[in-house]
Amino acid sequence: MKTYRIRSDVRQTPQTETLLAGLNPQQAAAVCHGTGPAMIIAGAGTGKTNTLVHRVAWLIARENRPDQILLLTFTRKAADQMLNRVAQLVTTPRPVAGGTFHATCNLILREFGGSIGYPPGFTILDQPDAQDRIDVIRSGLLKNFPKTRFPKKATLFDLFSTHRNTHTPLDELVSRDYPQFVPTLELIVKLFQDYQTMKRRFALADYDDLLFLTRDLIETVPSVRETLHNRYRHILVDEYQDTNPVQADLVEAIAGKTGNLMVVGDDAQSIYKFRGADFKNFLEFPVRFTQAAVYKLEENYRSTQSILDVANAVMAQATEKFDKVLFTRKPSGTLPAIIQAPDDSFQNQFIVSKILDLRESGVGLNQIAVLFRNARNSYSLELELNAHQIPYEKRGGNKFSESAHIRDLIAFLRLSVNPKDIVSWNRILTMVDGIGPKNAETILQQLENETDPARLQLSPRYAIQVKSMLGLVAGLAAEEPLSDKIERLTGFYQPLFEKRYSEDYPKRQKDLDAFQAIASTFRDTQDFLMHLALEPVDFSQTDTLATTPDEPPLILSTIHSSKGLEWHTVILMDVLDGVLPSTFSLDDQESLDEELRLFYVAVTRAREELYLVYPAVQYHRQFNDYFSRPSRFIDSLPANLTESWVLETGDPEPPKGLTE
DNA sequence: AATTCGTCGTTTTTT
DNA sequence: ACGACGAATT
Ligand SMILES: Nc1ncnc2c1ncn2[C@@H]1O[C@H](COP(=O)(O)OP(=O)(O)OP(=O)(O)O)[C@@H](O)[C@H]1O
Numbered sequence: 001m002k003t004y005r006i007r008s009d010v011r012q013t014p015q016t017e018t019l020l021a022g023l024n025p026q027q028a029a030a031v032c033h034g035t036g037p038a039m040i041i042a043g044a045g046t047g048k049t050n051t052l053v054h055r056v057a058w059l060i061a062r063e064n065r066p067d068q069i070l071l072l073t074f075t076r077k078a079a080d081q082m083l084n085r086v087a088q089l090v091t092t093p094r095p096v097a098g099g100t101f102h103a104t105c106n107l108i109l110r111e112f113g114g115s116i117g118y119p120p121g122f123t124i125l126d127q128p129d130a131q132d133r134i135d136v137i138r139s140g141l142l143k144n145f146p147k148t149r150f151p152k153k154a155t156l157f158d159l160f161s162t163h164r165n166t167h168t169p170l171d172e173l174v175s176r177d178y179p180q181f182v183p184t185l186e187l188i189v190k191l192f193q194d195y196q197t198m199k200r201r202f203a204l205a206d207y208d209d210l211l212f213l214t215r216d217l218i219e220t221v222p223s224v225r226e227t228l229h230n231r232y233r234h235i236l237v238d239e240y241q242d243t244n245p246v247q248a249d250l251v252e253a254i255a256g257k258t259g260n261l262m263v264v265g266d267d268a269q270s271i272y273k274f275r276g277a278d279f280k281n282f283l284e285f286p287v288r289f290t291q292a293a294v295y296k297l298e299e300n301y302r303s304t305q306s307i308l309d310v311a312n313a314v315m316a317q318a319t320e321k322f323d324k325v326l327f328t329r330k331p332s333g334t335l336p337a338i339i340q341a342p343d344d345s346f347q348n349q350f351i352v353s354k355i356l357d358l359r360e361s362g363v364g365l366n367q368i369a370v371l372f373r374n375a376r377n378s379y380s381l382e383l384e385l386n387a388h389q390i391p392y393e394k395r396g397g398n399k400f401s402e403s404a405h406i407r408d409l410i411a412f413l414r415l416s417v418n419p420k421d422i423v424s425w426n427r428i429l430t431m432v433d434g435i436g437p438k439n440a441e442t443i444l445q446q447l448e449n450e451t452d453p454a455r456l457q458l459s460p461r462y463a464i465q466v467k468s469m470l471g472l473v474a475g476l477a478a479e480e481p482l483s484d485k486i487e488r489l490t491g492f493y494q495p496l497f498e499k500r501y502s503e504d505y506p507k508r509q510k511d512l513d514a515f516q517a518i519a520s521t522f523r524d525t526q527d528f529l530m531h532l533a534l535e536p537v538d539f540s541q542t543d544t545l546a547t548t549p550d551e552p553p554l555i556l557s558t559i560h561s562s563k564g565l566e567w568h569t570v571i572l573m574d575v576l577d578g579v580l581p582s583t584f585s586l587d588d589q590e591s592l593d594e595e596l597r598l599f600y601v602a603v604t605r606a607r608e609e610l611y612l613v614y615p616a617v618q619y620h621r622q623f624n625d626y627f628s629r630p631s632r633f634i635d636s637l638p639a640n641l642t643e644s645w646v647l648e649t650g651d652p653e654p655p656k657g658l659t660e
Numbered sequence: 661a662a663t664t665c666g667t668c669g670t671t672t673t674t675t
Numbered sequence: 676a677c678g679a680c681g682a683a684t685t
Contacts, residue, residue, distance in 0.1 A: 207675045560673045
């Protein structure tokens with residue numbers, strides 16, 4: 001008797017059939033793609049992520065091991081969503097590999113970084129860390145050139161990052177974006193080199209390094225490339241239009257020119273130009289991977305036709321045309337509304353009022369999102385929401401783990417892991433009264449050779465405090481549960497904290513508790529610190545953590561962070577010229593197009609209802625000017641696609657005599 | 661001489 | 676409301 005095994009590319013398990021049942025023919029074709037590179041290009045809401053997720057399930061049904069499938073995307077929110085949707089569709093014994101590019105590179109680098117001189121315990125610098133290190137070098141260099149006008153640490157950081165991500169030489173960047181600093185170009189270049197050297201010497205990696213080091217590692221060490229290539233038999237990338245050159249190199253380095261690489265994207269949703277992403281890279285995927293199969297999806301399953309009509313009209317304004325028209329078989333729905341409120345306060349009142357209406361009519365708060373261009377646009381709305389006790393989660397903007405008081409705590413923990421961390425020493429020592437940068441340096445110099453705190457030469461003004469601080473740091477290094485450490489740390493920190501933030505420490509107090517709550521989910525200090533660096537916690541997530549609200553919260557989000565997600569109702573606020581499009585984009589067409597794509601992303605997040613709101617006037621301190629024109633993007637929408645709402649109020653007219 | 665205090669200009673978006 | 680830099684202050 002002879003056994004004949006049916007070829008795996010012929011056999012259809014019942015599982016596979018049910019998998020494909022819910023998909024349209026184009027989606028199913030992409031899901032069943034054979035081997036080699038493939039590209040799915042399609043508009044918003046056409047089920048790109050859905051297809052990708054089904055592809056994963058299909059691969060698993062065809063006996064690929066889940067940990068041999070690597071799923072990548074750029075933003076954390078999109079990565080979470082993608083992995084969750086996989087988990088909902090298939091239960092796997094092991095998780096599918098993947099997440100953000102940065103998180104994945106972090107793991108690869110810890111495993112193989114040794115071959116390029118990075119030990120497994122290297123430290124990740126988040127943005128403020130990186131800037132602080134740059135600042136240390138900056139002060140050192142500037143000592144020799146006092147009174148020179150020189151870029152600030154944040155500017156330098158941006159320059160360096162843009163330089164690396166866009167492959168633009170520093171001199172070109174400086175003369176284009178900061179011509180006033182051309183005379184100091186030499187120093188800037190020197191600073192950059194010193195910064196790069198310093199990171200390598202102390203085993204530090206900033207966000208960009210995670211990507212660049214990993215790419216270099218894979219490209220230069222054949223055995224690593226081989227291992228990863230065999231480990232990840234299938235690589236799938238979502239939101240590929242947001243991929244910048246390093247990321248593209250990286251996936252190619254692992255998959256190879258003919259590997260099983262499936263990329264999914266929408267050129268019309270490319271919104272990360274500022275960090276080197278270019279939708280043209282996506283469109284040219286078939287040029288780079290000549291064997292790539294190209295799949296297109298056309299039917300939108302998310303939004304009503306009325307919303308899509310607006311989305312199509314938005315993209316029609318683009319100067320570089322995107323050849324795509326969205327359609328759906330969903331009912332046309334209600335017309336998207338454009339609301340002019342007299343001022344900020346009325347805008348907030350309208351939004352809160354609308355949210356309460358929706359909630360009463362049965363739409364859950366978590367099915368509603370308020371979106372905006374800049375994270376700070378929502379500050380006053382947040383006050384209004386608090387006043388009405390509407391729970392919300394804010395995404396984007398200031399990070400919890402980047403606020404000053406949390407960084408204070410982090411500095412202590414850092415030192416318990418790495419007592420040589422000069423930047424953290426500086427931070428904690430200067431918290432003591434009477435110690436500034438100079439005294440801190442003197443103390444640090446003594447600490448280099450003297451391990452016994454009792455023998456340190458300290459001014460009596462602060463000797464006691466410094467000694468107890470040293471005692472605390474030493475104690476934190478001991479074997480002890482992390483939560484006990486945090487307890488002692490916050491106990492020590494409390495008086496310093498009240499002094500340092502004397503005006504507003506009560507407001508910050510709850511963050512200290514939240515810090516403890518987050519820490520309690522970790523066992524190891526190093527793990528905890530790594531997590532904080534890699535996944536900076538959004539501020540309001542900590543509220544939900546501390547108080548478990550009875551109701552899933554409303555979402556407030558920057559448009560950037562809303563990518564890939566969807567809600568029943570989307571309220572887009574501050575749709576003003578100068579906000580969206582941003583003032584900084586007004587003089588060049590490419591930037592304006594990018595702002596238009598942002599607007600398109602915002603609009604296409606909505607399933608049923610869409611509201612575009614703006615105040616008639618809004619003061620902007622930074623420009624010392626009033627914005628009073630609705631966004632040019634809504635101005636040029638055909639009138640029949642939207643409905644204009646007038647707010648009923650018995651209140652006085654908005655202030656007169658303001659600039660147009 | 662070092663620290664702190666006050667004022668001026670500045671400010672997108674993410675990892 | 677925030678950071679950097681210059682002036683008063685201990
Ligand atoms: N074949 C289908 N039948 C019914 N609903 C579908 C189908 N494909 C996708 N959907 C639904 O359409 C919505 C959008 O899908 P998905 O998020 O995958 O789109 P997307 O193209 O990735 O969107 P974006 O461009 O915004 O990232 C989801 O609610 C999804 O469940």
